[in-house]
Amino acid sequence: MRKTCITTLLIAAACEGAPSALAPAGPDAARIASLWWVLATICGSIYVVFAVIALFAMLQRRRSEDPREQSERRSARWVLVAGGVIPAMIVTALVVVTLGALRDLSSDRKARVIIEVHGRLWWWELRYLDERGALLAVSANEMHVPVNERVELRLVSDNVIHSFWVPQLHGKLDLIPGKANVLTLRAARPSQYRGFCAEYCGLQHTHMGLLVVATPRPEFDEWLALQAEPAPVATEPQLTRGRDVFERNCGTCHTVRGTRAQGIEGPDLTHIGGRRTLASVTLPNNPDNLGTWITRAQSIKPGSLMPNVELLEADRLDIVAYLMALR
Ligand code: CUA
Numbered sequence: 001m002r003k004t005c006i007t008t009l010l011i012a013a014a015c016e017g018a019p020s021a022l023a024p025a026g027p028d029a030a031r032i033a034s035l036w037w038v039l040a041t042i043c044g045s046i047y048v049v050f051a052v053i054a055l056f057a058m059l060q061r062r063r064s065e066d067p068r069e070q071s072e073r074r075s076a077r078w079v080l081v082a083g084g085v086i087p088a089m090i091v092t093a094l095v096v097v098t099l100g101a102l103r104d105l106s107s108d109r110k111a112r113v114i115i116e117v118h119g120r121l122w123w124w125e126l127r128y129l130d131e132r133g134a135l136l137a138v139s140a141n142e143m144h145v146p147v148n149e150r151v152e153l154r155l156v157s158d159n160v161i162h163s164f165w166v167p168q169l170h171g172k173l174d175l176i177p178g179k180a181n182v183l184t185l186r187a188a189r190p191s192q193y194r195g196f197c198a199e200y201c202g203l204q205h206t207h208m209g210l211l212v213v214a215t216p217r218p219e220f221d222e223w224l225a226l227q228a229e230p231a232p233v234a235t236e237p238q239l240t241r242g243r244d245v246f247e248r249n250c251g252t253c254h255t256v257r258g259t260r261a262q263g264i265e266g267p268d269l270t271h272i273g274g275r276r277t278l279a280s281v282t283l284p285n286n287p288d289n290l291g292t293w294i295t296r297a298q299s300i301k302p303g304s305l306m307p308n309v310e311l312l313e314a315d316r317l318d319i320v321a322y323l324m325a326l327r
Contacts, residue, residue, distance in 0.1 A: 019194035021167040026186045028105055028170040035101040042094065053082070105171070109184050111152035113145060113220075119155070119162030119175040119197070122204035122304060123267055123280040128224060129154075137227035138255075140267035141280045144213045146220040147190045155181045163199035166212050172198045187214035194281070203303035209281030230258030231270045231326050242322025245315045253305070256326065265305055273327040279306075291320045 024030040114133075118125035126143050128136040145151045155164050157175040165172040170185040187193065195210030215223070234243045243259060250269075251261030257270045275285050279301055283289040295316060297306035311319065 019167050019196075021171075023168055025168040025191065025193060026170065026188045028185050029168055031101055031104050032171050035097065038097055039094065042090065046090065109150055111150035111184050113149060113151045114154065115143065115151060116154045116156060117143075117164060117175070119157040119159070119164075119201070121159055121202060122197070122208040122301070124208070124210050125267065128227070137224055138268045139227055139271070141209070141277065142211045142213060142275050143195075144215060144220055144223045145187055146217040147187050147214045149217070150184050150186050153183045153185065155183060160201050161199050162197045162201050162208070164195070164210075165198040166193050166195035166210065168193045169212060174199060187212065190214050190216060192276075204301050207280055207282045207301050209277075211277060211281055213276075226274070226327075227271055231256045233258070234322060234325070238318050239322045239325055242318035242320070245311070245319045246322055249309055249311070249319070269323065269326065271326055273324045279304075287320050287324055290323060291316055294319065
C-alpha cells in the first residue's frame with residue numbers, strides 16, 4: 001500500500017503543479033476558480049462582519065443594565081435590514097454571478113475532437129470519434145488532447161454512477177447509466193493533468209485515476225493515427241511467444257487489435273507499451289510494474305476484475321516483453 005502511495009505521488013509529480021481547481025490550466029477551470037474566489041470573498045466577509053456584530057451585541061447586553069432601555073423600534077429596523085434586506089441583496093448577487101458562470105461554462109459549443117468517455121469498474125475507456133460519430137480509435141485511462149482546442153467529452157456509464165473530474169481543466173460531471181452528459185474542455189498549455197473519479201463507485205473508486213496529456217496539434221494527430229493502427233506485428237521469438245501466452249491467458253478479457261485477443265471486459269491494450277501508467281494511474285508503466293500487475297493485481301487493486309494471473313516465470317517475462325513492445 002505504501003509503495004502504491006509513493007508511486008501515485010511520483011505520477012502526480014510528473015503533472016503540472018498540484019491537481020487543484022485553484023491552479024487552472026484552461027479557460028473553463030479559470031472561470032470556475034474566479035467564481036470560487038468571488039464566493040469565498042463574499043461569504044468570508046459575511047462571516048467576519050456577523051462575528052463582529054455578534055460579539056458587539058454580547059458586550060452591549062452585558063454593559064446595559066436594563067435591556068428595555070434599547071429602543072424597540074430601532075431594534076425592529078435592524079432586524080428588517082440586517083436579517084431581510086441585506087441577505088436578499090447578497091443572495092441575489094450570488095445567484096447572478098453563479099448564473100453568469102454557468103452560462104459561460106455551457107457545453108453547447110462545437111468541438112473538433114470528440115471523445116466518448118465510458119466509466120468502467122474501475123477505469124476509463126476512451127473512444128475517439130469523428131464528427132459523424134464513427135469510431136477512430138480506442139484507448140484507456142490516458143486521454144490525449146490537442147492544446148488550445150475545444151474537446152467534447154460524451155460521458156456515459158453502463159454500470160454505476162461515476163464522476164469525471166480534471167480539476168485544472170473543468171468542473172465535475174457525472175457519468176449516469178442511461179444518460180449521456182456532455183462536457184467541453186480546453187487545455188491552455190501542453191502538459192499532463194491528473195484526473196479523478198469524483199463519485200464513490202465501489203471498492204477501487206480511489207484507484208480510478210485518469211491522465212490528460214495535452215500536446216500541440218501535430219503531435220496529437222500523430223498519436224491518434226498511431227492509436228487507430230492495429231498492434232505492431234511480433235517478429236522476434238520472445239515477442240511471438242509473449243503474444244501466444246497473452247492470447248491464451250488474457251484474450252478473453254482484453255483486446256489487442258490484429259491478434260486473436262478480442263475481449264471487451266478490460267482495457268484495450270493494443271498500444272499499452274506507449275502509456276505512461278498502469279491500472280488507471282495507479283502505477284507508472286514499466287516492465288517491473290507490468291509484471292507485478294499481471295501476477296498480483298488483486299494485491300494492488302483488490303476487488304477489480306483483473307485477476308492474479310498464474311504464469312511460469314519464463315511466460316511472465318515473455319508476456320511483459322510483448323506488451324511493452326506494443327507502442
Ligand atoms: Cu468511478 Cu468513483
